[in-house]
Amino acid sequence: MGKIVAATGNEAVAEALRQINPDVCAAYPITPQTDMMQRFASFVSDGKVDTEIMLVESEHSAMSACIGASAGGGRVATATSGPGLALMWEMLYVASGMRLPIVMPVVNRSLSAPLNIHGDHSDAMGARDSGWIQLWSENAQEAYDNTIQAFRIGEHMDIRLPVMVCLDGFIISHSIERMEYLDDNVVKAFVREYKSLNPLLDVENPKSIGPLILPDLYHEYKRAQHEVMTKVKDVVLDVAEDFKKISGRSYGLFETYRLDDAEIAVVILNSAAGTAKDIVDEFREKGIKAGLLKPRLFRPFPYEEVAHALKNLKAVCIMDRADSFGGYGPLFMEVSSALYPLNDRPIMINKIYGLGGRDFMPQHAEIVLDELVEIVKTGKFKTIKEYIGVRE
Amino acid sequence: MKIPGWKELTPGAVILQAGNATEFKTGSWRSLKPKWKEENCIQCLFCWIYCPDMSIKVKDGKRGEFDYDFCKGCGICALECPGKKGKKAIVMEEEDK
Numbered sequence: 076m077g078k079i080v081a082a083t084g085n086e087a088v089a090e091a092l093r094q095i096n097p098d099v100c101a102a103y104p105i106t107p108q109t110d111m112m113q114r115f116a117s118f119v120s121d122g123k124v125d126t127e128i129m130l131v132e133s134e135h136s137a138m139s140a141c142i143g144a145s146a147g148g149g150r151v152a153t154a155t156s157g158p159g160l161a162l163m164w165e166m167l168y169v170a171s172g173m174r175l176p177i178v179m180p181v182v183n184r185s186l187s188a189p190l191n192i193h194g195d196h197s198d199a200m201g202a203r204d205s206g207w208i209q210l211w212s213e214n215a216q217e218a219y220d221n222t223i224q225a226f227r228i229g230e231h232m233d234i235r236l237p238v239m240v241c242l243d244g245f246i247i248s249h250s251i252e253r254m255e256y257l258d259d260n261v262v263k264a265f266v267r268e269y270k271s272l273n274p275l276l277d278v279e280n281p282k283s284i285g286p287l288i289l290p291d292l293y294h295e296y297k298r299a300q301h302e303v304m305t306k307v308k309d310v311v312l313d314v315a316e317d318f319k320k321i322s323g324r325s326y327g328l329f330e331t332y333r334l335d336d337a338e339i340a341v342v343i344l345n346s347a348a349g350t351a352k353d354i355v356d357e358f359r360e361k362g363i364k365a366g367l368l369k370p371r372l373f374r375p376f377p378y379e380e381v382a383h384a385l386k387n388l389k390a391v392c393i394m395d396r397a398d399s400f401g402g403y404g405p406l407f408m409e410v411s412s413a414l415y416p417l418n419d420r421p422i423m424i425n426k427i428y429g430l431g432g433r434d435f436m437p438q439h440a441e442i443v444l445d446e447l448v449e450i451v452k453t454g455k456f457k458t459i460k461e462y463i464g465v466r467e
Numbered sequence: 468m469k470i471p472g473w474k475e476l477t478p479g480a481v482i483l484q485a486g487n488a489t490e491f492k493t494g495s496w497r498s499l500k501p502k503w504k505e506e507n508c509i510q511c512l513f514c515w516i517y518c519p520d521m522s523i524k525v526k527d528g529k530r531g532e533f534d535y536d537f538c539k540g541c542g543i544c545a546l547e548c549p550g551k552k553g554k555k556a557i558v559m560e561e562e563d564k
């Protein structure tokens with residue numbers, strides 16, 4: 076029954092990929108993803124997987140090769156980080172537009188300039204509109220579990236979409252934590268035999284892929300692509316239910332922490348949610364009804380469910396580890412869109428934190444929760460968008 | 468040809484009917500028209516190989532007339548044609564001439 080280990084996030088995701096044993100993996104090294112794919116390359120050279128690994132000259136080529144392999148009819152995985160994801164941009168849209176269920180762990184890293192190799196969410200947030208499903212992970216365990224579930228979600232015959240599994244660069248990718256691995260045969264049975272849809276290598280049934288589609292049909296294809304996204308939530312929940320049976324671990328569209336009777340809360344993604352939960356506990360001990368919501372499925376965004384979970388709050392702070400210069404943070408924009416249709420909604424503020432790997436400290440969560448307490452007391456807030464942990 | 472609605476599309480725009488490009492006539496794109504001068508033709512079939520469409524009709528190993536339903540007028544055939552004694556067997560002419 077599985078095994079308990081000490082592993083880094085990169086190691087854990089590489090282990091998931093070994094257990095899944097994809098047909099093809101085309102990748103290019105980039106910090107902080109490098110050590111994940113290096114480990115996977117060792118599995119290939121040690122004969123632990125049957126994967127055809129393709130070492131290419133750039134991330135644009137990595138995603139292009141993945142697209143070719145997936146269209147050919149194989150189960151395909153790759154991984155990247157920050158600027159690597161940025162270089163894939165054109166091909167991300169090709170992968171989703173062609174409905175290819177490629178799975179890609181994204182070890183979140185900031186974007187240049189200035190050059191920085193550390194963790195923030197600018198990379199994946201920029202790819203928000205690329206048509207990929209996005210799952211976000213707080214720690215190595217979630218990154219491992221999400222990677223395994225990602226194959227079932229993306230490859231579902233009603234979905235056939237690529238999936239990004241996001242985990243924080245260095246904070247998760249390079250930190251060792253306690254992990255539970257599933258048995259190889261359990262993972263194998265869970266992800267099932269890969270079934271292709273209209274594969275190019277089915278030469279008995281010749282076909283063309285990637286055609287030119289002009290204004291008379293393009294609009295319809297995009298409408299159809301949106302429709303597929305509307306079916307993702309249910310599949311994510313079904314897959315999570317199956318996953319619970321093999322792992323005992325529960326997943327939803329998002330995680331709520333002490334939120335049911337809360338009056339104030341923070342909405343926060345990935346590793347910083349762990350820190351924030353501790354401070355929520357401290358506030359609860361002081362008798363303050365604080366809570367937390369941590370999104371897991373960011374694309375498609377579960378607007379109604381998030382609105383339902385947050386509707387009884389008096390004030391909420393949405394925390395972004397990515398910025399939209401001249402705009403609100405990307406998570407804030409989603410949550411405020413979710414809450415807007417309600418007649419009574421909490422006061423919403425937005426904090427930008429942790430850019431370029433700046434540590435998110437317990438006192439940052441304290442400052443935010445204290446401000447929310449003040450907002451509830453006075454019914455007033457200072458500014459919607461502010462930076463925390465920044466030197467004046 | 469009826470244009471399908473968004474619910475009727477193949478996922479990922481895959482074209483499952485092999486060879487259906489024959490239904491899409493590209494000849495109307497042409498502004499220059501290739502003309503075949505049979506007297507200068509040495510039947511090398513370069514034009515047939517180089518034509519990016521299927522506009523050179525070949526029968527029994529010999530080229531015949533252009534298929535103007537598909538010829539886009541790109542002029543590649545005229546450029547590549549060696550002709551006979553320095554005289555091209557394909558020349559490009561203005562479409563309305």
Ligand code: SF4
Binds near residue numbers: 519537
């Ligand atoms: S002009 Fe271009 S398309 Fe027309 S026959 Fe010549 S090569 Fe083919």
Ligand code: SF4
Binds near residue numbers: 512514515530544547
């Ligand atoms: S390339 Fe010129 S010479 Fe050769 S077959 Fe065609 S028309 Fe004739």
